[in-house]
Amino acid sequence: MIDLYWMILLPIIVGSFSVILPQKTAKKIMVLLQVLMVLGSLANFYHVRVNGTVIQNIGGWADYIGISLRADILACAMVLLTTFMFLAMVLFNYGKSYSDNLFLFLFMVLEGLITGIFLSNDLFNIFVLVEVSTVIISVLIMYKKDTRSIYDGMLYLLINIVGMSFFLFGLGMLYKKLGVIDLFGIEKVLSTIEDPKSIILPYALIITAVSLKSALMPLFSWLPKAHGTPSAPSIISAVLSGLYVKNGVYLFIRIQDAFEPVINTSDFFLLMGFITAVVGFVLALAQHDIKLILAYHTVSQIGLIMMGINMHGTHTYWGGIYHIINHAVFKSTLFLTAGMIADEYKTRNVYNIHGVMKRMPMVGYATLFAILGITGAPLFNGSISKYLISYGAKGSWVEYALVLVNLGTILSFIKYSQILFGKAKKSGKAKCDILRKSVVLILGTMCLAGGIFGRWIVMIMFNVEFDVDPLAYWMKVLIFILSFLAGISIYFGLLKRNNFFALVNSFELGFNGVCLSIAMFFVLILGYVAIAL
Amino acid sequence: MMDYINGETVSIVLFFTGVYGLIARRNIVKSIISLGILQVAIILYFISANFEEGAVPPIGDVSSSAIVADPLPQALMITDIVIGMGVTAASLTMFIHMYHRYGSTNWLKVKRKRMK
Structure with missing residues (x-):
């Protein structure tokens, strides 16, 4: 130790x-x-x-x-x-x-x-750490001093400072009411509190900030810019998308746990998670920049994780946690390979890249494994966590919602996987650094290992035992194959000819718009909690 | 009436004034100023929230007096003032860089140039 x-x-x-x-x-x-x-x-x-x-x-x-x-x-x-x-x-x-x-x-x-x-x-300690990391990340985003990335970094910095101001203000109110700022102290004091109504305002302020950090539905518009900004080094994109967003989700879990005795908003956040997942993949379909597709897709997967951790079942909860880990693995693989591909082809337009499989076979395989993982293909890690999440959702609308979300994931990755096949403009193999190739290949193989040994990994790591019901699992495989076929037919039959999702692209929030959506979200959650309590 | 004019209510009003500034002002410098207002509101809230009449500072010999002021908000706010200053300095530096690149202090104009 x-x-x-x-x-x-x-x-x-x-x-x-x-x-x-x-x-x-x-x-x-x-x-x-x-x-x-x-x-x-x-x-x-x-x-x-x-x-x-x-x-x-x-x-x-x-x-x-x-x-x-x-x-x-x-x-x-x-x-x-x-x-x-x-x-x-x-x-x-x-x-x-x-x-x-x-x-x-x-x-x-x-x-x-x-x-x-x-x-x-300690909540104040968390505030300090988050604030400092915000400054550092915005410096890292604009590290290459490209004109666009300066705007993206500035936007990221200011929006997150606004969010954390909400957090600190809520913390102040909480301290006045409870006299502790320690997460588990709060949990302890809250279970004996007399007037739960006095906690609503601080709760709404804090959870607004945490939702901003974890990029929930109306508050995610800073994320794609920060994660997918063209000139940011690909390891920064990978760390931001793979790990740093998970900080927000982790804080969300902790704070929901602490407030559990008094305020329970899991139904609300289950719905928000679903909306986030749908909006995420719709926006991902509208993009043609490979990094932006991946960045919007992070939003969608965050929604899925939110659905998992808000459903209140052991299976769904640990499925959500396992999906956090899986998402870190495959999304960083995808960002790293996307960086390498963009370096090689000198473009990030998904329609102009062809034949990665032939030109950079190792990178191609890593990308393919990661795509199979993220779409939840059988034997890959995504399938285990998605199976766990949907296992606990049996018999409610969430089960169908999960199928829809996965269909969207498959659709956007059919679009993305076009870069793998076809004929490359230049023949021959590209030269890549052997170290980078092996790193992405190891990460890609981890997607496969996380699927094959998924049950043992969850058991060893979290001490949660579950049986994969063969019938249910094969049903999931069948659903996957069906949605894969549906995805292919929808994509090539409809979207490729007429991508009406591209209309969404013109809709883009500036700084004031994002601040407005933060304020609206705050009012929404305040109203919801006040009515529900 | 006068009872309502205390540190808490003033700070809540200040906070939402700052939020209004963030939503309604398109000037980047004014956005940064609004952030400053948010920080001031938070500091005021922390300092005045647990204020008690006649409390003595928790320094030196405090055994004689019954009420001792809570030292934690002050300690937290010193940290927050430092962080706020650092963050404001960082955002102003970034703003200067951005101004050199985009030549505008207006969020809308900057956004339009970014999207091109």
């Missing part, structure tokens, strides 16, 4: 020292650090899995007074995922020219902050 604060401080300290080192040494140290971090988080995970939740109070204060770090099995799994992803990203970026010491420093600090958000138990 390694002290939890080291998991946060180590990357930041090493990152800041490496700025003064020569670049080659710094890169080697980074790889070494990432290996150490993975080992450390593995050790922590093992410890927590065997001995139960660990709480460490920094500075030796009593409970609920000082800042405390708390590692339960969910937090440890997330930290393990973070460190593993960062190892892959650092390896992927090893030979890149733009990854100078400053870039690596910012990247390492980001790792520390993400780990910190997962482990932190």
